Amino acid sequence: MRVRSLLAASGVVALLVLLEVVAPRVLNPYYVTILSRIGIAVIAAVSLQLVNGFTGQFSIGHAGFMAIGAYASAALSVFAGAALLDAVSQVVPLSLARIAYFPLVLGFGGLVAAVSGLVVAVPALRLRGDYLAIATLGAGEIIRIAILNIDVVGGARGFSLASPAHPAIDLRFESLAGVFGVAVVTIAVIARLVYAGGGLAFRAVREDETAAESIGIATTRVKVEAFLVASFFAGVAGALFAHSEGYIHTNSFGFVRSFELVAFVVLGGLGSLTGAILAAATLTALPEVLRGFGEWRMILYSLLLIATMILRPQGLLGQRELWPISRLGRGAK
Amino acid sequence: MSLLEIRGLSVRFGGLSAVSCFDFAVEAGSLVALIGPNGAGKTTAFNVITGVYAPSEGSVVFGGRAIGGKAPHVISALGIARTFQNIRLFRSLSALENVRASLEGARRSGLRDVLRLSSWRARQDAATLAARALLDELALGGFADARADSLPYGEQRRLEIARALATRPRLLLLDEPAAGMNPAEKLALRELIRRLRQDHGLTIVLIDHDVSFVMNLCDRVVVLDHGERIADGSPEAVRRDPAVIEAYLGSDAEFAS
Amino acid sequence: MENLLQQLLNGITWGSIYALVALGYTMVYGVLKLINFAHGEVYMVGAMAGYYAAHALGVAGTPSLGALLLVLVVSMAACGLLGALIERVAYRPLRGADRLAPLITAIGVSLLLQNAGQLVFGADPKFFPALLHSEELVRVGGIAVSNIQVVVLATALALMAGLQYVVQRTRFGRAMRAVSYDAPAAALMGVPVDRVILGTFVLGSMLAAAAGILVGLSNPKIDPLMGLMPGLKAFVAAVLGGIGSVPGAMVGGLLLGVIETLVTGYLSSTYRDAIAFVILVLILLVRPTGLFGAPQTEKV
Numbered sequence: 109m110r111v112r113s114l115l116a117a118s119g120v121v122a123l124l125v126l127l128e129v130v131a132p133r134v135l136n137p138y139y140v141t142i143l144s145r146i147g148i149a150v151i152a153a154v155s156l157q158l159v160n161g162f163t164g165q166f167s168i169g170h171a172g173f174m175a176i177g178a179y180a181s182a183a184l185s186v187f188a189g190a191a192l193l194d195a196v197s198q199v200v201p202l203s204l205a206r207i208a209y210f211p212l213v214l215g216f217g218g219l220v221a222a223v224s225g226l227v228v229a230v231p232a233l234r235l236r237g238d239y240l241a242i243a244t245l246g247a248g249e250i251i252r253i254a255i256l257n258i259d260v261v262g263g264a265r266g267f268s269l270a271s272p273a274h275p276a277i278d279l280r281f282e283s284l285a286g287v288f289g290v291a292v293v294t295i296a297v298i299a300r301l302v303y304a305g306g307g308l309a310f311r312a313v314r315e316d317e318t319a320a321e322s323i324g325i326a327t328t329r330v331k332v333e334a335f336l337v338a339s340f341f342a343g344v345a346g347a348l349f350a351h352s353e354g355y356i357h358t359n360s361f362g363f364v365r366s367f368e369l370v371a372f373v374v375l376g377g378l379g380s381l382t383g384a385i386l387a388a389a390t391l392t393a394l395p396e397v398l399r400g401f402g403e404w405r406m407i408l409y410s411l412l413l414i415a416t417m418i419l420r421p422q423g424l425l426g427q428r429e430l431w432p433i434s435r436l437g438r439g440a441k
Numbered sequence: 442m443s444l445l446e447i448r449g450l451s452v453r454f455g456g457l458s459a460v461s462c463f464d465f466a467v468e469a470g471s472l473v474a475l476i477g478p479n480g481a482g483k484t485t486a487f488n489v490i491t492g493v494y495a496p497s498e499g500s501v502v503f504g505g506r507a508i509g510g511k512a513p514h515v516i517s518a519l520g521i522a523r524t525f526q527n528i529r530l531f532r533s534l535s536a537l538e539n540v541r542a543s544l545e546g547a548r549r550s551g552l553r554d555v556l557r558l559s560s561w562r563a564r565q566d567a568a569t570l571a572a573r574a575l576l577d578e579l580a581l582g583g584f585a586d587a588r589a590d591s592l593p594y595g596e597q598r599r600l601e602i603a604r605a606l607a608t609r610p611r612l613l614l615l616d617e618p619a620a621g622m623n624p625a626e627k628l629a630l631r632e633l634i635r636r637l638r639q640d641h642g643l644t645i646v647l648i649d650h651d652v653s654f655v656m657n658l659c660d661r662v663v664v665l666d667h668g669e670r671i672a673d674g675s676p677e678a679v680r681r682d683p684a685v686i687e688a689y690l691g692s693d694a695e696f697a698s
Numbered sequence: 699m700e701n702l703l704q705q706l707l708n709g710i711t712w713g714s715i716y717a718l719v720a721l722g723y724t725m726v727y728g729v730l731k732l733i734n735f736a737h738g739e740v741y742m743v744g745a746m747a748g749y750y751a752a753h754a755l756g757v758a759g760t761p762s763l764g765a766l767l768l769v770l771v772v773s774m775a776a777c778g779l780l781g782a783l784i785e786r787v788a789y790r791p792l793r794g795a796d797r798l799a800p801l802i803t804a805i806g807v808s809l810l811l812q813n814a815g816q817l818v819f820g821a822d823p824k825f826f827p828a829l830l831h832s833e834e835l836v837r838v839g840g841i842a843v844s845n846i847q848v849v850v851l852a853t854a855l856a857l858m859a860g861l862q863y864v865v866q867r868t869r870f871g872r873a874m875r876a877v878s879y880d881a882p883a884a885a886l887m888g889v890p891v892d893r894v895i896l897g898t899f900v901l902g903s904m905l906a907a908a909a910g911i912l913v914g915l916s917n918p919k920i921d922p923l924m925g926l927m928p929g930l931k932a933f934v935a936a937v938l939g940g941i942g943s944v945p946g947a948m949v950g951g952l953l954l955g956v957i958e959t960l961v962t963g964y965l966s967s968t969y970r971d972a973i974a975f976v977i978l979v980l981i982l983l984v985r986p987t988g989l990f991g992a993p994q995t996e997k998v
Contacts (some may be wrong), residue, residue: 115777118502147794159783169756182784199846217459217481231979231981231982235982237797238797239982239986240905242933242937242983243978246975246982247931247975247979249971249975250976250979251974253970253971253972257968257969300554300555301551301554301555304554305541305544305545305569306545306546306548306566307554308534308541308542308545309539309546309547311533312534312546313544315531315533315534316531316532317531318493318513318525320531320542320546321492321493321514321515321517322513322515322519322525322529323517323522323542323604323605323608324512324514324543324546324547325547326547327514333551343455351595367809374802376701390657403813403817406810406813407817408808410806410809410813411810413806414788414803414810417799417802417803417806418803421795441872
């Protein structure tokens with residue numbers, strides 16, 4: 109067992125090194141962008157899986173939290189980035205400061221998103237089923253429209269991270285190792301959370317809330333917790349998106365994006381992290397790689413989703429996990 | 442002081458009175474049956490005790506504490522556990538996980554689960570051991586890793602009991618535990634309930650339609666009809682009570698021997 | 699004051715359109731307990747069908763009440779068919795599945811129609827032909843009432859009255875109400891549940907088509923994505939009125955139209971779309987079952 113884990117860990121490190129050093133030199137920049145988007149999609153999908161797949165709550169406005177993470181972190185970078193970097197480089201040599209800087213920015217995006225997740229969750233989670241879904245849809249739209257009306261972050265023109273504020277820094281974050289490193293951390297955290305003994309509470313809430321309450325599980329607290337963690341990581345994903353693209357617009361965080369995330373978790377299998385990862389990666393890469401797919405992309409998604417719900421509602425993996433993830437989650441048996 | 446004391450309980454839904462002016466005291470260590478025709482209000486009474494409904498009037502006191510209107514998970518932590526009339530297992534989870542959810546579900550620390558320091562592993566293993574022991578005690582050991590909804594019906598009912606026991610309750614409420622069982626299974630269940638009461642020091646209140654099942658098992662029988670208590674006493678006394686006979690006559694309850 | 703009345707008139711006009719679409723949501727939810735997210739797209743197809751019908755039938759250049767009627771009928775028929783198709787192909791196979799699968803399928807159908815619409819109709823907006831000469835009919839104390847507004851209101855009210863009649867006084871309507879209360883019991887009583895559900899979809903889709911045409915009359919710019927926002931807003935209206943309640947949908951629609959117009963007129967227009975969602979969130983927090991809905995309790 110130990111050997112396998114060690115091999116897996118070294119595999120991950122090797123992959124990250126490969127992505128960071130080799131990929132940008134070997135691959136066309138367009139493909140590097142796709143890889144980055146895959147990483148971000150995986151983070152967002154895994155975060156949503158916690159709420160929809162493991163806790164059984166219908167959240168269909170998740171892109172709203174990505175938007176908050178994106179805009180909050182972008183605002184921090186643009187308006188206070190230089191000052192922040194200076195502060196960090198007091199503590200750490202300048203060359204390392206840039207590396208230390210980004211976790212702070214990402215964390216900030218995640219935290220602001222988590223707070224908004226709390227604001228949405230506390231009232232919304234009093235509702236169940238269809239009503240909760242509608243409430244989250246409404247929340248996502250309200251967030252989007254609200255941001256659209258904030259001029260200081262660009263409003264309808266979008267928000268650009270091009271800022272000549274600090275000579276030593278381009279505010280953009282173009283490290284594939286960084287994106288995938290964050291993805292690995294996200295997966296690890298959520299897998300550990302869900303597959304620990306205490307994590308059974310999430311699934312108990314999913315299976316039967318009344319029974320869960322009867323054995324002492326504070327179901328509302330569990331649901332809010334899931335929402336908090338999920339919105340944090342969605343915010344981180346949004347922050348990564350903002351800093352790798354360099355420009356954001358609320359159009360990227362509308363209902364279509366929320367629906368894409370729902371598609372990832374459903375097609376992958378509600379209750380499977382591995383499934384969400386595979387679906388997110390495949391469905392993000394596919395239309396980008398295949399030329400001329402553009403307008404057919406959403407038609408494909410929709411048809412695939414409808415067919416899946418009718419023919420194979422458990423998605424690709426149902427509730428099963430493949431080896432690396434289940435090992436990560438369970439620890440000792 | 443009784444372990445559980447209900448005074449003047451009334452529960453109303455809109456215009457319908459499910460329970461009226463119900464007085465009910467349960468002594469620690471006793472085994473009481475709550476019976477009555479369909480719709481008498483028995484499950485409603487359970488639901489009030491466990492916090493699913495709040496009382497419209499009256500009080501519910503457990504171990505000296507007022508619990509009327511508290512949330513179900515709070516009441517569970519105070520030491521009351523239950524099973525359900527229609528089985529409510531965590532269906533896609535294994536039998537082992539159903540029991541473990543009880544053991545650990547309430548006491549969560551997400552951060553510790555994520556960091557997994559050395560003490561975490563020890564706690565997890567201990568919990569698994571305890572869960573397996575409980576499954577073995579209820580003759581479910583062989584089903585530990587099977588999906589809960591793949592278990593045969595009788596085993597599912599026992600699993601619900603195992604899950605309830607995992608919360609280490611003082612008071613156990615069983616809602617129609619023998620429903621759908623054949624006579625042999627009912628006999629085995631009776632033995633099981635007796636044994637559990639003794640081994641775990643439980644106080645048990647059970648609801649059932651099968652009057653003969655109840656008669657041979659319980660110390661005391663309370664009868665509800667249309668939300669009101671119409672009898673309360675030893676099994677023999679209740680069986681001969683004319684009000685009880687009248688309540689059951691004309692309905693489909695078994696009232697033999 | 700006259701501005702207020704003008705706004706109210708506009709609000710009621712828009713509200714009646716929301717009401718027509720909301721009725722489709724509410725009726726389907728009543729019989730199937732399903733939120734038919736694709737309904738907004740049926741409204742869009744209604745407008746598109748009207749556009750193509752007007753041109754195909756050669757009435758695009760000759761405005762008249764008769765032309766309007768013709769286009770209405772054709773469009774309503776087309777969308778009735780579309781609604782039946784959607785029910786049969788996408789929702790019926792999921793009858794009896796848990797609540798999540800139909801919800802996701804509904805969203806899938808919605809997006810499918812939007813994107814297929816872009817492909818088939820072209821993404822660029824079209825101009826709905828003027829089936830009526832727009833003219834100011836009357837000016838009452840400073841409020842302009844155009845003939846188009848009168849036609850929109852009159853048509854919408856007539857359709858709603860017609861629906862009320864069907865629901866309350868026909869056998870089909872009775873069957874629909876029975877299925878809404880208790881589908882298994884209705885089936886046991888001999889009600890052809892499948893046909894009733896199909897009919898409900900057809901009815902709702904026809905109303906949505908009419909709404910699409912009426913919108914085309916008053917706001918001629920139509921495009922394949924025009925159903926998204928109005929669809930969601932009509933849905934909010936249905937929730938506001940109490941989802942599952944027919945009078946609720948009518949009241950909810952009118953109310954939403956008025957509130958939206960008043961807030962846009964007196965406060966700010968940039969938040970126009972957000973108003974509906976704010977109302978949605980408020981309703982869900984305060985009274986999820988809406989104005990006319992009955993509270994639902996789960997049996998333990």
